[in-house]
Amino acid sequence: MRHLAILLACLVAPPLNAVQSPPAARPPGDGRITGRVLTSSGAPIEGVTVSTLHFTEQPRAEHRYTATSGADGGYQIDGLPAGTFRVVARKLGYSGMTTHPGQIGEGVVVRLDAGAAMSGIDIVLRPTGTIAGRVRRPDGTPVAKAMVWVQIRQPDGKFLGVQAPFTTGQDGVYRLENVPQGSYAIMANYSARHEMIGKAEPAEYEDWARTFHPAATTFEDATPVEIRGGDSYTSIDITLQPDPRFSVTGVVVDGQGQTPRNAKLQFGSATLSGGANPFMPDGQFMLRGIGNGPVHLLASADSDEGVLVGFATVEVQGASISGARIVVGKPARVSGRLSTDGAAFPADARIRVVLAPPWPRSGAEEEDGSPVHADGSFRTAGIIGPRVVRVSGLPPRWGLKEVRRAGRILPDAQLTLANGQRVDDLEVVITSRN
Numbered sequence: 001m002r003h004l005a006i007l008l009a010c011l012v013a014p015p016l017n018a019v020q021s022p023p024a025a026r027p028p029g030d031g032r033i034t035g036r037v038l039t040s041s042g043a044p045i046e047g048v049t050v051s052t053l054h055f056t057e058q059p060r061a062e063h064r065y066t067a068t069s070g071a072d073g074g075y076q077i078d079g080l081p082a083g084t085f086r087v088v089a090r091k092l093g094y095s096g097m098t099t100h101p102g103q104i105g106e107g108v109v110v111r112l113d114a115g116a117a118m119s120g121i122d123i124v125l126r127p128t129g130t131i132a133g134r135v136r137r138p139d140g141t142p143v144a145k146a147m148v149w150v151q152i153r154q155p156d157g158k159f160l161g162v163q164a165p166f167t168t169g170q171d172g173v174y175r176l177e178n179v180p181q182g183s184y185a186i187m188a189n190y191s192a193r194h195e196m197i198g199k200a201e202p203a204e205y206e207d208w209a210r211t212f213h214p215a216a217t218t219f220e221d222a223t224p225v226e227i228r229g230g231d232s233y234t235s236i237d238i239t240l241q242p243d244p245r246f247s248v249t250g251v252v253v254d255g256q257g258q259t260p261r262n263a264k265l266q267f268g269s270a271t272l273s274g275g276a277n278p279f280m281p282d283g284q285f286m287l288r289g290i291g292n293g294p295v296h297l298l299a300s301a302d303s304d305e306g307v308l309v310g311f312a313t314v315e316v317q318g319a320s321i322s323g324a325r326i327v328v329g330k331p332a333r334v335s336g337r338l339s340t341d342g343a344a345f346p347a348d349a350r351i352r353v354v355l356a357p358p359w360p361r362s363g364a365e366e367e368d369g370s371p372v373h374a375d376g377s378f379r380t381a382g383i384i385g386p387r388v389v390r391v392s393g394l395p396p397r398w399g400l401k402e403v404r405r406a407g408r409i410l411p412d413a414q415l416t417l418a419n420g421q422r423v424d425d426l427e428v429v430i431t432s433r434n
Contacts, residue, residue, distance in 0.1 A: 034119045038073055039126070050068070052066070052080065085112060109396070126181050128179055131150065135240065137208075146174075148174040148188050152183075187212050192206065204247060207271075248286070254308060267295055300328065309383070338353060339376055343431065352371055352393050355380055390413070398433070400413065
């Protein structure tokens with residue numbers, strides 16, 4: 001999904017004029033890609049900006065080459081180097097995005113040899129729609145600065161916005177334009193923390209849950225909005241639902257029950273993630289703004305023997321929690337090997353194995369991961385608790401296939417690590433989707 005977000009960021013950049021040859025900063029080449037831009041019925045579409053995004057071994061678009069379709073829908077892009085390209089087409093009122101769960105993306109991937117000419121790379125665009133409405137509180141007052149998203153849910157249960165969110169004005173009105181064809185849940189997010197800027201944050205307060213049209217707190221209870229092409233909805237209103245927030249207080253200690261040095265705490269829940277630092281006296285901490293549900297607490301501290309870590313989970317159900325206790329000790333260590341399922345190992349890729357917590361985290365909290373050496377081995381340390389194995393730095397169309405330990409596949413690529421545990425038989429298998 002991160003790769004899709006990066007691709008979308010490239011696509012929303014301002015369109016360029018037709019390019020007959022790449023600028024000097026781009027890799028030189030004499031390849032060519034030609035095709036047509038058509039409607040689903042086969043009619044040509046004129047004036048479409050066709051972008052050919054050149055990918056390197058890293059999963060991001062390095063260079064962009066563009067052209068504009070003619071009266072017959074045809075386009076031609078010259079001066080292309082050898083490599084992998086994604087060809088996409090953009091015109092206001094049309095979209096080529098596929099938004100079915102499990103098949104989300106846009107464009108056609110083309111592999112071009114040096115000096116080669118690829119023809120027949122046709123792009124089908126479909127009319128888009130508009131969704132508009134108002135975000136209100138239960139008493140009917142409008143909500144300014146709410147974020148409104150067009151969302152689908154993937155097979156793994158995670159939500160994905162298919163375009164950038166809209167921020168409501170003082171009247172609570174939003175308008176989402178150029179929405180691709182598909183079935184969506186329209187969701188609004190608003191936090192009462194906006195109203196607490198510059199004020200002391202209370203331990204408990206009333207907040208607002210992420211709410212789906214018209215007034216649902218779960219995706220299953222949302223009323224879906226269908227865009228079939230050219231549809232325009234003007235009354236897709238959302239009434240925010242209350243979501244009380246509580247505090248979690250506790251203490252971090254070492255194995256002897258003493259306050260460790262330089263204790264830090266990271267936490268994650270369904271509603272919030274972040275850290276508590278500095279601590280109160282004697283290793284105590286307080287987390288504010290926590291919603292109902294499990295809260296994962298990950299502590300670290302310094303000692304003469306190195307970094308200590310600890311993990312605990314508490315359940316918030318309608319009341320604040322006090323007395324949470326996290327005991328820090330030696331971290332777990334994990335080593336293993338990364339391999340492919342038979343395909344040639346991707347050359348020049350800067351692959352890293354990441355053992356990430358399974359709860360939502362901000363980009364700044366994402367871990368760098370452990371580099372994979374030339375022989376496929378990797379080693380990571382300083383971790384504890386539930387972890388999901390991920391692989392970063394893979395080239396386009398490569399992905400994680402499975403994770404095994406002692407020959408057994410780990411469900412959801414997840415394992416749980418205890419203090420001082422040593423795992424040296426992790427097998428991470430990647431695969432090429434070419």
